[in-house]
Amino acid sequence: MIMSSVGIADIFNDTWSLSMSTVPEVAEENVISYRQSLFNEFQPLSDNSSFFGLPNYVKNLIFKYKGIDKLYDWQIDCLNLPAINERKNLLFSLPTSGGKTLVAEILMLKELLVRKKNVLFVLPYVALAQEKVRSLASFGLDLEFYVEEYVGGKGKYPPTKHHKKRSVYVCTTEKAAGLIESLLDAKRLDEIGMLVVDEIHLIGDSRGPTLEMMLTKLMFVSKNVHIIAMSATVGNLTELGNFLNAFVYTKDFRPVELVEYVKCLNKVYRIVRNSNGTCELVFERNMNFNYSEEMLRRDPGLLGGLTREVIPDNSCLVFCPTKKQCGNFALLVCQAVDKNVKEFRKSEKMSLLRALAEEGQGIVCPILRKTIPYGVAYHHSGLTNAERRLLEEAFLGGALSCICCTSTLAAGVNLPAKRVIIFSPYVGRDFLKLSTYKQMSGRAGRMGFTSVGESYVVCEETDMAKILELLKSDMDRCESKMNANSFISFTACAIGLKIAPTKSSLIDLYNVTLHHLQNTSSENPISEEEIIDKSLEELISMKAIDKSENGEYILTHIAQAAMAGIFIFTIILVSRFYDHVTNTRIFSGNLDITDAQTVYDELMVAVEGGLILSSYLHLFYLITPYSAVEEIPISRDVVISVYSNLSPIEKKIAERIGITEVCLIQYSKRGKITVISESIWNRFLRSLIIFNLWNKKSIWEVSKTFEVARGTIHNFLLRTAAFASSVQRFTEALKMEELEYFPALLSKIIPRLSYCCTIELLQLMQLPAVKIGRATQLYKAGYKTLKDIVNADPVKLVSSIDHLPRRVAYEIVAAAKLLLLQEAETLQEEAENLKAELIEKNMEITFTDFDELSYFE
Ligand SMILES: Nc1ncnc2c1ncn2[C@@H]1O[C@H](COP(=O)(O)OP(=O)(O)OP(=O)(O)O)[C@@H](O)[C@H]1O
Numbered sequence: 001m002i003m004s005s006v007g008i009a010d011i012f013n014d015t016w017s018l019s020m021s022t023v024p025e026v027a028e029e030n031v032i033s034y035r036q037s038l039f040n041e042f043q044p045l046s047d048n049s050s051f052f053g054l055p056n057y058v059k060n061l062i063f064k065y066k067g068i069d070k071l072y073d074w075q076i077d078c079l080n081l082p083a084i085n086e087r088k089n090l091l092f093s094l095p096t097s098g099g100k101t102l103v104a105e106i107l108m109l110k111e112l113l114v115r116k117k118n119v120l121f122v123l124p125y126v127a128l129a130q131e132k133v134r135s136l137a138s139f140g141l142d143l144e145f146y147v148e149e150y151v152g153g154k155g156k157y158p159p160t161k162h163h164k165k166r167s168v169y170v171c172t173t174e175k176a177a178g179l180i181e182s183l184l185d186a187k188r189l190d191e192i193g194m195l196v197v198d199e200i201h202l203i204g205d206s207r208g209p210t211l212e213m214m215l216t217k218l219m220f221v222s223k224n225v226h227i228i229a230m231s232a233t234v235g236n237l238t239e240l241g242n243f244l245n246a247f248v249y250t251k252d253f254r255p256v257e258l259v260e261y262v263k264c265l266n267k268v269y270r271i272v273r274n275s276n277g278t279c280e281l282v283f284e285r286n287m288n289f290n291y292s293e294e295m296l297r298r299d300p301g302l303l304g305g306l307t308r309e310v311i312p313d314n315s316c317l318v319f320c321p322t323k324k325q326c327g328n329f330a331l332l333v334c335q336a337v338d339k340n341v342k343e344f345r346k347s348e349k350m351s352l353l354r355a356l357a358e359e360g361q362g363i364v365c366p367i368l369r370k371t372i373p374y375g376v377a378y379h380h381s382g383l384t385n386a387e388r389r390l391l392e393e394a395f396l397g398g399a400l401s402c403i404c405c406t407s408t409l410a411a412g413v414n415l416p417a418k419r420v421i422i423f424s425p426y427v428g429r430d431f432l433k434l435s436t437y438k439q440m441s442g443r444a445g446r447m448g449f450t451s452v453g454e455s456y457v458v459c460e461e462t463d464m465a466k467i468l469e470l471l472k473s474d475m476d477r478c479e480s481k482m483n484a485n486s487f488i489s490f491t492a493c494a495i496g497l498k499i500a501p502t503k504s505s506l507i508d509l510y511n512v513t514l515h516h517l518q519n520t521s522s523e524n525p526i527s528e529e530e531i532i533d534k535s536l537e538e539l540i541s542m543k544a545i546d547k548s549e550n551g552e553y554i555l556t557h558i559a560q561a562a563m564a565g566i567f568i569f570t571i572i573l574v575s576r577f578y579d580h581v582t583n584t585r586i587f588s589g590n591l592d593i594t595d596a597q598t599v600y601d602e603l604m605v606a607v608e609g610g611l612i613l614s615s616y617l618h619l620f621y622l623i624t625p626y627s628a629v630e631e632i633p634i635s636r637d638v639v640i641s642v643y644s645n646l647s648p649i650e651k652k653i654a655e656r657i658g659i660t661e662v663c664l665i666q667y668s669k670r671g672k673i674t675v676i677s678e679s680i681w682n683r684f685l686r687s688l689i690i691f692n693l694w695n696k697k698s699i700w701e702v703s704k705t706f707e708v709a710r711g712t713i714h715n716f717l718l719r720t721a722a723f724a725s726s727v728q729r730f731t732e733a734l735k736m737e738e739l740e741y742f743p744a745l746l747s748k749i750i751p752r753l754s755y756c757c758t759i760e761l762l763q764l765m766q767l768p769a770v771k772i773g774r775a776t777q778l779y780k781a782g783y784k785t786l787k788d789i790v791n792a793d794p795v796k797l798v799s800s801i802d803h804l805p806r807r808v809a810y811e812i813v814a815a816a817k818l819l820l821l822q823e824a825e826t827l828q829e830e831a832e833n834l835k836a837e838l839i840e841k842n843m844e845i846t847f848t849d850f851d852e853l854s855y856f857e
Helices: 008-019 028-039 059-067 074-078 098-111 126-143 173-185 200-204 208-221 237-244 293-299 304-308 323-336 339-343 347-357 366-374 387-399 408-412 434-441 461-472 486-496 503-511 514-519 528-541 557-568 593-609 618-620 636-644 646-657 661-668 678-694 698-707 709-733 742-755 759-765 772-780 785-788 794-800 806-840 847-851
Strands: 089-091 120-122 146-150 166-170 193-199 226-231 247-248 257-265 268-272 279-286 314-321 376-379 402-405 419-422 452-459 545-547 553-555
Touching: 008 847, 028 553, 059 098, 059 126, 074 098, 089 237, 098 120, 098 126, 098 193, 120 126, 120 173, 126 146, 126 166, 126 387, 126 806, 146 173, 146 806, 166 173, 173 193, 173 208, 193 208, 200 208, 200 237, 208 226, 208 237, 208 486, 208 503, 208 514, 226 237, 237 247, 237 514, 237 661, 247 618, 257 461, 268 698, 293 323, 304 314, 304 323, 304 387, 304 419, 304 452, 323 366, 323 376, 339 366, 347 366, 347 387, 347 772, 366 376, 387 709, 387 772, 402 408, 419 434, 419 742, 434 452, 434 461, 452 461, 486 503, 486 528, 486 553, 486 557, 503 528, 528 593, 528 618, 557 593, 557 709, 593 618, 593 636, 593 709, 618 678, 618 742, 636 661, 636 678, 636 698, 646 678, 678 698, 678 742, 698 709, 709 742, 742 759, 759 772, 759 785, 785 806, 794 806
Parallel strands: 089 226, 089 247, 120 166, 120 193, 146 166, 193 226, 257 452, 314 402, 314 419, 376 402, 419 452
Antiparallel strands: 257 268, 268 279, 545 553
């Protein structure tokens, strides 16, 4: 296959058109011969001709859906490792875009189809997990397995047990942890054959404890789950391999050559790496972009010139140190490029703007409105997921040729570019780390898009020495982030799951952690006994655990109910806020034991004082996560203005909760609020954000009123939905008469909260990566239900929906088919199970039974 002239995107289109018998856009004879070859080689699963132990037609599907017809040598090497056949855990590390994911997916398919076990695929970010669900859907349809999404509010704990087909659970880290806990609790862990963890180095990130605890528990209770972990950037690979008890495979392979440069003043230096590991900067060229004086004043770093060299024909990613700079740099690039670029793919850019408007309920960010006509955009966490997704698709499709982003894009999204510009060697205030540099520069030049990738790091003269030092330094180590709080959570969870209910078994469990491995080799190791003792003491003092008669620790009733909340829905990204919370956190979800007690108290107060149901606000207050206060800082002026403008019913609810004018007076005078706890005051104010969105105020309006970024609001909404699910499960598990109607009340609002949409759009929003704008577009175009999507012609979808890439259209249809199929087959299975149970108990009901009933006579 000639990648350079065709390009992966084209290949996708071609192969899709082949599979769906739509208008082919490649030479007819190629289509026919390819179709023929597919037809000839397609054989049933019993085909024992082997593609790494899989039937040969899996190979064809990889070509059909991924455009890959040949594996790299290292991929073949890795898949043939004796360690794989022996089912030894595998940790493999290659540079970004080396093709690691494909290896993991082939192993995953083998587990599903040959060993017939379920697989957990863990990805660190929501967007990556959703992309994976969508891309695996076609494989699921063809190879007859389910793809179940465990992201945000989606995913059932424990999962439905399927007898006929296997499932791959695509999860974010927190959801995976919840899923494993629920399977352990249900004694069903043996249904899982493999756990794939992408970006394993994130175990050393602030969210790392959740991942570390999950892996530890899994390895402690079972030797049968095959762990496959991968990463591009780990310094202490062997140590990580020891923790995972894994065979370590590493290669320095990049499919596309990467040429790295450093730009200082107007000089460009090439980074030359010598075979002895040293590295030097070799002068390459002077840059002269004929800037006017005015332009030079505005753009002294020559960013515009550097981007102008590649766009619009090729693509460019600009990494900026702060979010604010992303928008500013995007505007700057537009000033530097030729005005004619506005004509380049104009209609696609217009349709992108329309799609963004749909997503923002009619509003498009003013900066994007200015930059998109030039094919330029910015991208950071202040944008909603949907906005980011649209921009990413446009970049992949070529309508956008330049994105100015923060470093999070390098780790989170698969966006290749011809040129990567790291516009400052700082991330925020910190000097770049080697792993971050590698991730950013690794985005340059992806296979199938460009023959060579270039990365430029732009720096001041004063930073040149530091840059050289960075380039020569060893890769960052991955250090366990387990701390006192995570140990308490870890201990409580192990006790709750009964996997380590005694002190000695808790110590054994701790000895499996990465923390233990690193602690023992540190200069001042803490004794394992001390760690466990401290956690136990803390839990006892919080009345979260008791000792049973046989000397084992058990959870108290409320702690158990709190934990049940987590079993059903673990929370997204909680541990990001972990370190800022002074309370002791108990569980990996956000319903910790101190929170659980407060939730309980507040629910009881609401019930006893009278829950106001003439508006949703009272309910929203009760499900506003406690972390909201740190997540959503609201300025003093905004608080005063929002509170002063409360409607009568809102005021009434505030009063019912205990908030009076005195609170406002105390707050306005910058004093401490003494009438009620500040947490009540703060959470009430944040619950108004949810209330406004629920009442159909656009995210733009709410963002303006509360002066909070749209992305932050969107994430807060998702977390509230997840917290509501925990509260729902908590109230169910408490089994108290006074609270028995809460689960039903909450179950009505949770789906709408998760998707932040109207009831009509709920079905469409179940599709992976379909957000409100695209759901609205589909709905308006007459595709109102999943069934409509199943019956849709993807080509028609592309023509009737603005800015819908062809590949995405096919993937959406495949995902809808799989979802419906899964739903129907699950119902069928449940019916069969019920019937089998009845037969087993000799209780088969026949029509004759009814005939005998006099009632019908
Ligand atoms: N053998 C192959 N031939 C051609 N393209 C390939 C091959 N293997 C993978 N690719 C393509 O290369 C790109 C990068 O692959 P992949 O995402 O698997 O890399 P990765 O090592 O997992 O990267 P990252 O570290 O960014 O996650 C993808 O578009 C993938 O489809």
